Amino acid sequence: MPTIQTQAAWAERARAVLPGGGFGNFDAETFIRDGQGSRVRDENGKAYVDLLIGSGPMLLGHGHPEVMEAIAEQLPKGMTFFANNARGVELAEDIVAAVPCAEQVRFVSSGGEADMYAIRLARAFTGRDKIVKFEGGYHGMSAEAQMSLAPSKLANFPQAVPDSAGIPDSVRSEMLIAPFNDAAYIRSLLAEYGAQVAAIIVEPLQRIIPPEPGFLQLLRAECDRYGIQD
Ligand SMILES: Cc1ncc(COP(=O)(O)O)c(C=O)c1O
Known part of the structure; x- marks a missing residue:
């Protein structure tokens, strides 16, 4: 069993290895332990409605069953290849179909x-x-x-x-x-x-x-x- 640490203990550890004691964009004293749907919990066990949604990408909430299923199916086949792959082409096709001004897609990280x-x-x-x-x-x-x-x-x-x-x-x-x-x-x-x-x-x-x-x-x-x- 991992030792349970309070937010204060994590904050101290974070200050040693992260500039400003955090990832840069949010209160450095709050440490989110896990999330389900629209809720997250911090390391002290306090629950929140998650209005941050990962700054955007968690639009469907945490642990959405369909997303989990797709991830679970792909994980054993490998996660990232750098090379072209069919799933990436399919995603680009979906984006081009959904976004009127998008003729082609370049994938980037942020x-x-x-x-x-x-x-x-x-x-x-x-x-x-x-x-x-x-x-x-x-x-x-x-x-x-x-x-x-x-x-x-x-x-x-x-x-x-x-x-x-x-x-x-x-x-x-x-x-x-x-x-x-x-x-x-x-x-x-x-x-x-x-x-x-x-x-x-x-x-x-x-x-x-x-x-x-x-x-x-x-x-x-x-x-x-x-x-x-x-
Ligand atoms: C309008 C807008 N542009 C750019 C960005 C930067 O995105 P990222 O944090 O993925 O670099 C954000 C992030 O909140 C944004 O809201």
Whole structure:
């Protein structure tokens, strides 16, 4: 039987081996032991309704029977191959069928990585370097994404404020930061910089802020007008 440890004991162990004593995005004193359906339990036995859902991927809840069955069927046949495999092709086909704008799929490990590739692809395709991002929008941990998420100092739009140390000024200077939901601002920003902009990166629902009616459609139209990727 493994020794049962309290959260305080795990926190002490974590501080020794994890920077900041945690995985980086959540309260470092809470340690989830297990989960079933919509509930999780911490190492002290306290139960919670899990609104984090693994930051997204546990959308069907913990231990969903169909997911467990599919995993149990595949596990004895091997888990990851790096090489192409039939299940991956089937998944890509399902995604292309389900997502109207998806013609092909590149699998990556995280949302941040996907956004990083999307930005690089837009730059390669347009031959332009500037990226428009909205203040407060979250797009992962890449250098471009770590701009004006939660700016630590005031700056005039469209100046970007890095959220992390260690990002070269050359990255900051290629980012244009705009206020979310401000149609007039985005129009005037693109009137000035539109021909230099490779992409606008936006969360359709920015954290908990819904888009104003017509705002996303305006971005689409402005992208078309200036040959920008979105
Ligand atoms: C809109 C958005 N983009 C990108 C990311 C980054 O995804 P990941 O944590 O898988 O890198 C997140 C994660 O919460 C997100 O909400």
